[in-house]
Every structure is written in C-alpha cells, then in structure tokens.
Amino acid sequence: MAAASVPSEAPAHQKAGAIESVRHPAARRVADVLRNRSGRPRIIVIDDAENIGQATTSGLRIDSVYTTSSAASDQCATRPVDDGVHHYLLDDHVANALFGGQKHTRMFALARAPRAWALDDLRGSRGDVVVLDGVRMVGNIGAITRTASALGAAGVIVLDSGLRTTFDRRLIRASRGLVFSLPVVLASRTECAGFLQREKVRIATLSADAESPLHAIRSVTDRIALILGSERDGVSQGFDDLANHRFSIPMKPGVESLNVSVAAGIALYEHAAGQEAASPSG
Template identity: 45%
Template structure:
C-alpha cells in the first residue's frame, strides 16, 4: 500500500466524525470506534464494514493491518500527533483505530442453524468477564452467546470490543429480554445445562456428550436465576477446593468450553 495521507487540520471532516463516534453516550449507535491493531484485524476478518482506518503519524502501522485494509479496500490515513491529542484528550491515545459501521444485531433465530454449543450469560454485567468469555467461546468452537440482563445496549460497545479484542463480531452475540430467551430455549429442543455449586453432573461429564448443548451461567455473585434453573434439563458443577468460595464466571465458562472443545471444533464448518 502506498504511503498514507496525514491529517494535519482540525477542520478535516474526519476529525469531527472521530470525536462524535468516540462519545460515550449516543442515543443511536450506527458507527463505532474500534481501537488497536488486534481488534481491528479481527473485525476486518469478521467482515465488519469500515469507513476508514487511522494511525498516528509518529507510529508506523503494521504491515498485516495495511495488507488487510488494502484487500478490503478500506481507506487508511494518519492523524498528526497534535490532532490525535485533541481528539482523545484525557483518554489513552490508540496507535491505530478505525470507524466502522455497526453490523445488524444478532437474533435468537440466528443460532438455530449453527452447530456448536451456545453460552447463555444470565445477569453477567462485568464487561471484562463478558469479553473474556467471547474470546474463549470463539476460540473453542461455541456458535453463539446470549446475554440476558447484561446492561449493554449494543454489542458494539467500545468496552466490550476492547475486552473481547474484537472477537465480538466473529460469532453471534444476542442481547435478549429474559422472557424471549426463556421461551426460545424451552421451544428449541436443545439440551440445556445450568452451572451450579451442586450439580447433577460434573464438568468432566460434558466430554462424553455428542450433541449440541446450551451452557447457562449466572453471575458470580448471584448465580443463575430461578427462571433459567427451571428451564435447564440438568445442572453441572465444577469440582473445586471447598475452601474457595467460587470461580470467576469467565473462568467457569472457559473450563466448560475446554471440555467441549473437541466436539465443538470438529463440528465447526471452519475447523
């Protein structure tokens, strides 16, 4: 790719667009700021449509990012460091970032024709935990995540994009009202399992199950809700030191998904 143009004027329309998109509170989210090289690359590979990608004139953009932008015909420009300081002010200034169009929100129906397990997070609100689970779910072959009572308005939340390292666009993530999610899994015919302290099964038993299942996790503090516990056909526990109070929910999900990885990865069309 040829050398990039440098934005040196505060009046350039791109500068105001970046400032507008970076605002933490927007009533309608149609575009999103995606920061840092790994999330940019993953979002590009996931097919997210970018308006433009930017670097800082003092830091060369890596060749793999430039190549990915060239392949997708994404415009690339640089911001003069002084302009970048004005744009991001007190925020940490990313060395690379892009403005992307927010993809269509995933729906519960989008999960129906997938092959891997589904993860349900019931009342999990810490964005860092959700992001870690997204990365793990993608890496270990799960086909989607359903978020209930997450307090997120969109999966294109800058915090979630950062926490997931951009993988939030690589598999369906559904923000669902509780009643709709309960109805969907009641009617789906899929085998549902809720993770509790004293389960009917242990996580080791998941290895032998050769069918698609739904793995339901509650928040670390409150656990799964009564509604999801009643929908689940079985309960699962993770053997642990009784002196330990609990496991972080992202750790619990990682343990469960690792136990299911052989089945899920072999069933994945991209495996």
C-alpha cells in the first residue's frame, strides 16, 4: 500500500537526540494518550508504518511519529508521512516504560481521532453489509474488516462487542488500518435492525446448522446484510426472527463450526460471485 512519502532515513537531529526520559514532554504526551480510557478519545495511537500509511491515504492527518532506537538503526525503518509532522526518536527503555505490559511496535503515530462512523455512512452503497452480532474478539473484527474491504462490502456493523471506539489500537492493527477507510459502525441491535429495514436491505443469517447451503446465496441478486454470530452463542434470536434467508457453509463431519472471520469471507465471496455471474458482463 502506498505511503504518502517515504524518506529512507531519519533526519540527523533525530539520530542524535533520542528521548531518554519518560518525563520528556513528547513522551508524556504518549503516556497521556495511552492512559485515556474515554470512549471517544481525541487523540489515537496508530502502530506500524503500514497502518500509518493507510491512515494518511484515507486522509487522516498524522500529528507525530515515534520511532524506537532499535527500529531507527534498522535499514527497513521508514517514515511513511509527509513533512510538517513531528518526528521523535524514543530510546527503547522509554518506549517499554510508556507501554508497560501493552504490546508496542517499533514505530507508532499519534493522530487526531476521525469522526466516528455512523449507520448513514452505509447508505447509497451497493455492497453487502456485514453485521457482527455479538462478536467480541478484536482480532476477528479486524480480520473481517480487512476481508470486507477486499471483497467490496459497504461496511461492517458491530453489535455488542464491548468496543467503545472503532479506532481502538488493537482494531487498527488487526484491520491493517482499513478501519480508516471502510465504515465500521458501533450500533445497538435495535438501531441496526431499524436501519436495515428502512434501507430495505434483505437479511441473511449464517449458522452452521441452517438448512440452506450457502451456494443458494448466489441467487440473491440484491445487496444483503450478512449476520454472523458470536464466537460463543451464534446469531441472536432477534436477528434469526428477522432473517429473510438462513444459510450454512457445508462442513465435513466432526467439525462444529468455522471461525467467524473465515465464514464471513466465504459468504461475501460467494455472494459477490453470484452477483458477478448474474451481471450482463459476467
């Protein structure tokens, strides 16, 4: 993925002056952002050059980039942002102290949080909508965001996930920064059901024990909302009651279910393939 600008070397003043104290103002700023537990943080942390590049490609303005001293000596360390951004070199022990037990990478950025995605951001698209009905593992939500982006979905609606923001550090990492470009909306079940009904989006649930095998999704020509259930309990009763279609992905005996992100990828692909075959040029 193209970064906005990638100078290969950090400027000389950075090499000379690594931040060696957690009391340095630039280090304190990181500590403040990490400590903030607000559901609507003003400033967010973006780990890794790839995710920083994805954020800038999506129009996010990066405020500052921090590189740890071990990364700065690595020839592969690049700075994926334009000038006008503050660059800091952090001594490794300062980075370790700031992040404590939290995982951290050798390059990260601070940026002003974008506006939270809303259900209205999913209007007017022809792509499918992926609804995660109680999925709580951030790694799964991120992987589904990435797959949904790759397969042309309109976005992802996340219900009862425990997340307070979709610009959560872990979700940014797990989605490879695609949460900045694909709408990932936190909503309640009632808001989500109301939106799908108003927009006249047909609802298809996915469960391992549904009767219709997934290939039948190929004959659904309209965009659909694909409802995937939680890792533990599956699709909620409320969405099962609202479903226009209920599909299962056939599995070999002895396997109880697929990982939810794998099921999402297979279903999105199958529906897109059916729509493509039905299009005049397909």
